[in-house]
Amino acid sequence: MLAAMSASPLTPRSPGDACARSSGDACPGALRLHRADDGALARIRIPGGVLTPHQARALGKxxxxxxxxELHLTSRGNVQLxxxxxxxxxxLAGLLRGAGLLPSERHERVRNVVASPLSGLDRVGAADVGPWLAELDRLLCGSDRATQLSxxxxxxxxxxxxxxxxxxxxxxxxxxGAGAALRVGSADTVFRLPASEGPRALLAASEVFLDAAGVSGAWRVEDLPGxxxxxxxxxVVTRLSRAGITTSPGRLPRPLEAxxxxxxxxxxxxREAALSVGVPLGRLDPAQWQLLSGAGEMRLTPWRGVVVTGVAPDGADALAGALAEAGLITGPGSPWAGVGACVGQPGCAKSLADVRAQARAAVGPPGRLPVYWSGCERRCGHPRGEWIDVVATPDGHRISHVRGDRAERPVTVRDDPAALAAAVAGARGAGR
Incomplete structure (x- = not known):
């Protein structure tokens, strides 16, 4: 049974938020474990999602x-155990340290860096972000001030x-192309600067944020007072000028869809091949992880997928076949494309439903829009842009068409698996 509701802002959290606000920054890390209903949880930051085969094997171990x-991929290209x-x-710390995954114990929770996962692998991007990634991580781990970031x-x-x-x-x-641009928060105005100065500019800008956040205690730019x-x-421009970094303003609206x-x-x-692999619900069992980690370097994506690089061209087809046989997505047309979910029950005490099981039961033909299943109103890890929001409530599941920060045309579906699957499929295919 469907119950219509009026359109409303998406509340209470913004897309992409990793942790709910409380009296302190309680986001888990590799050293600060979080107690969940299924045991303790560790979140290992992997800047840019880049893992060598040795590091991937250490995580699997x-x-x-x-x-x-199992290894659980996050919406920031990190891994949760x-x-x-x-x-x-x-x-755990010893295993991570030995694999080079814990270069600084003081900085391990602030190494939050996402990067274009196909950078340098195709001819689409204007720059290879690999050098930026290495330099930014070096600067972060060498900065005492950076430890104050949430x-x-x-x-x-x-x-x-x-x-x-x-x-x-x-x-x-x-x-x-020849240069770079720095965006602060969601502003349409960006600041052009030499590409080589990009990582240094990011670190300096983060210090300006910390100065601004001092009074309010904001954790992110969007949390600052207006x-x-x-x-x-x-x-930020003033600070960069003092540091000898020349900037010029320009306009570049942030893309709406990731x-x-x-x-x-x-x-x-x-010469080497690369393969983009989708991971249903971002969850990899030991056999799947072993196949991926044995194939080459891995780049974990913010969409809970993996790009495997350095694959021998004559072995790419065989690898794709083996991964598909193991239940991963290696080509178009998969019913799992665009389907995501939080951990839900039994792993999360706040969840009202086993949303991963419900997502599996409702999987059908691929839809035009992605869908994300959440066990409660926090919507941990959900996407940005346009998507179908499915949230467990005491009355069933609320299904909304989200555009930006607005939830449009919400309906509530009572606890009927067939009706729920049909409603989600209809919402995902709207506008076909």
Whole structure:
């Protein structure tokens, strides 16, 4: 049964928020474990989502030895380990440190950097963000001030194609061919600067944010009081000028839709092949992880997928077949394309439903719009742009068509699996 509701703002959280506000920044990390209903949880920051085969194997070993064996991808290209024993922290830290995944214990929760996952692999982007990524992480880990950033503050490195620029980062560096542009928050005004100065400009801008956040205690740019937030870009320009970084203003509206890499081979003319792989519900079992980690370097994407690089051209088809056989998405037409969900029950005490099981039961033909299932109003990890929002409520499931920060045409579906699947399929296919 459907019950219509009026359109309303999307509340209470903005898309992409990783943690709910409380009396302190309680976002979990590799060293600060979070107690969940299915055991302790660790969130390992992986700047740009880039993992060497050695690092990927170490994560797989940690998941099997200390947790539930599965690796859970996040909407920031990070990895969560679940089902951990409360006393495993020292052993986990040792495994991560040995693999180079914990370069600084003081900075491990602030290494929040998303990057265009196809950068340098095809001919679409205007810049290869790899050098930016390495330099920004080095600067962050070497900065005492950066330790004051919250576990929610997000940097984005966009190669010019607009994919991670659309994710709503606090500070975004965008490739513009010979140069780069810095975006502060969601402002349409960007500041052009030499590409080589990009990482240094990001670190300086984050320090300006910390100065502005001092009184309000804001964790992200969007949390600043309006007047302070509006003044932030000019303050950043002033600080950059003092640091000898020349900027010039320009207008570049932030893209509204963050497009994930299409599953399948990545075309770009390199000798090595690359393969974009979708991961249903962002959840990888040990066998799937072993296949991926043994195939080449991995780039975890903010859309809970993986791009495998360095694949021998004569082995790409065989790899795609093996991954598809293992339940992953390696080509178009998968019913799982665009389907996401939070962890839900039984892993989260706040969830009102096992939304992952419900998402599996409702999977049907691919829809025009992505869909995200949430076990409660927090909507942890949900996407940005235009999508179908399915939220468990005490009365059933509320289904809304989200555009930006507005939920349009909400309806409530009572607890009937067939009716729920039909309503979600209809909402995803609207406008076909």
């Amino acid at each position: 940690a998941a099997e030895r200390l947790g539930d064996g 679940r089902g951990l024993a409360p006393g495993c922290g020292a052993e 576990g929610r503050f997000l940097f984005a490195l966009d190669d010019g194609r607009g994919d991670v620029d659309a994710l709503g980062a606090d500070l975004t560096l965008i490739g513009l 007047d302070t937030r509006d003044a932030l870009p000019d303050e 497009r994930s890499p299409a599953p399948g081979p990545v075309r770009g003319g390199r």
